[in-house]
Amino acid sequence: MSGAEVATLGLATRAFASLSPQLLVAASTAVSLFSWLQLAKVTIPAAVASLAILATIPFHLSAFYYHLTKDNFFDLDSYVAKGIEGHPNKKLSFKDRIKVAALNELSVGRKVGRSSEAHPLTSGKSPFIEGLDVSSLRGPSDPPLPAPEIVVGTIRMGFGHHRIAYSACSWGLQGQHKVLFHDLLNIKSPEADLIRETDKKYSLASRIATEMGSFFERIWGSITKSGDANMLRGTSLMAENIKPLLNGLPKDTPIIATHSLVGLTAVACGFTNVINLVIDNYPQWFVIVPGAVNLVQGPINHRAFLRWGVPESEVRLAGHWCPADLVENIDADCKARKARRAARKPVRLLVPVGGAGAQRKFVTRFLEALEGPIKAGEVQVMLNAGDHKHMRESFAASLAKMGLSKSDYEVINTMQGVTRFAERLRGGAEPPRAVTLFAFQDYFPAVAATDVLSRVADVLACKPSELAFYPVPKLMLRRVGDHEAASAVRAAELGDGTTEVREVEDAVAWVKLFSLSGTVLEHMNDRIMINGRDGVYDGCKTAV
DSSP, rough: OOOOHHHHHHHHHHHHHHHHHHHHHHHHHHHHHHHHHHHOOOOOOOHHHHHHHHHHHHHHHHHHHHHHHHHHHSSSHHHHOBBTTOOOOOOHHHHHHHHHHHHHHHHTTTOOOOOOOOOEEEEEEEESSSOOEEEEEEESSSOOOOOOSEEEEESSSTTTTHHHHHHHHHHHHTTTTOOOEGGGGGGGGHHHHHHHHHHHHHHHHHHHHHHOOHHHHHHHHHHOOOOOHHHHHHHHHHHHHHHGGGGSSSSSSOOSSSSSSHHHHHHHTOOOEEEEEEEESOOGGOOOOSSSEEESHHHHHHHHHHHHOOGGEEEEEOOOOOOOOHTTTHHHHHHHHHHHHHHTTTTTEEEEEEOOOOOHHHHHOOOOOOOOHHHHTTTEEEOOOOTHHHHHHHHHHHHHTTTGGGGGEEOOOHHHHHHHHHHHHTOOOSSSEEEEEOOOSHHHHHHHHHHHHEEEEEOEEESGGGGGSSSSOOEEBBBSGGHHHHHHHHHHHHBBOOOBBSHHHHHHHHHHHHHOOHHHHHHHHHHHHHHHHHHTTOHHHOOO
8 A cells, every 4th residue: 555545544544443432443453454455465445445444434323322322311312303293303313323423422432431420519608699509529528518499500601601590599599598509610520521621612612703703703603503403412412421410419409500411411310390591592402401491581482492392391481581680670770871861971881701702803893993982981881801811901902002091991800899880880970980991810700790780881782692681771792603693683672782783883883873862772771671570581580
């Protein structure tokens, strides 16, 4: 064989072997065979040999799918295929089995084995939220975990899932319940590392898509809308591998899941009361948890899930995932915003950055384009860089480019500072500077600051993520994944937000309109108060 032929055969063999341990034997056998042929000077084109090896991979993967699912707690394939009477969904195909088995090998592989064991848990008081218990891995000297009344299960993937979890906790604590905040990534273990590795890949892809744009953005957008039944199957298989993260909790404790992986794991562990808070406004199988009560934020998901055959007992229209403090002060905050507009006060924008740290290019260009209105006293900006060092540096660079020195804007880096700042503004004061930069070292204030500041913002300028469902007038900025587009549509149709704004120039024009018009923001605030009376923002309250 030539060097190129040997390389081709080697590549095929390595690809074959990496997909499954079962395939390693076949790959080794093939290598041995062709080594013997080489020694015997029998020549067979390596390309043909490589294709012969590769051709067997699909059959091995298809068989391996049945091996992966034979002991699963839930018969997911029957659930997905059921559909409604006379209109069943597509059954699991040979191609589907290949996709799911390959996805499992790439995401889980041999990193974590399946186990019915339970990681021992303990809990401590949250340093940020009074009365909230936070779980962690139990050490030799730690007390055992006290039995909670409600578990709020989440995963620190970006800010969204944590934000929704804290919203659910706020309603639970208000009801005097003993609430346990259970972040799977807080349980130091190989299972948590497996999830963390997946999150790193997602965050990296989000940043690349938003920075590079064009082809990369289209590809990433397509991926974020591909949460079909096979993605649900793949997530369900991962759930079987991470059960030790939940097995240490009492199975009769109600668990509110703010990520479908948490809900799927809870069902696989045998929890009897699982509430899944479905994210977004774009229906995908990936966000459903069979065997749980799936609460949705809007009618699009509700009707789509029923059409797909999700039992009516497992899907319910609940409302938006919003914190108690924001919901209970809707009328007071909206009236304060309307009074500011009537007094021709500067438009106060809150611009937060998501947990993946994407959007850098768009939001910094947006900030720089607001230089004129900021210096003219027409606009005040509150920038939340979160816990992203690169975003804090990028905001500082943009402000310098706008001719603003460090003395021209205020920097707040603690949760106490955020609370004091918001209290002053609720009391009628104006910010000491036209621009305030919020930047943190810790994760919690990075998330919570946006919730606190939303009450004193005239407009929340953000991508159409979980914040698209908040009871605040919203300027919906350019999305990061295509699945987010439907959330902007939800806000626009409810009247509390704009449609998605994909260009900086258009975003600045909207800010100008907010400043010039006396009716646009007034109407948004009126709609928020009406929606509030209709229970539109009561999703987390309903869940609890």
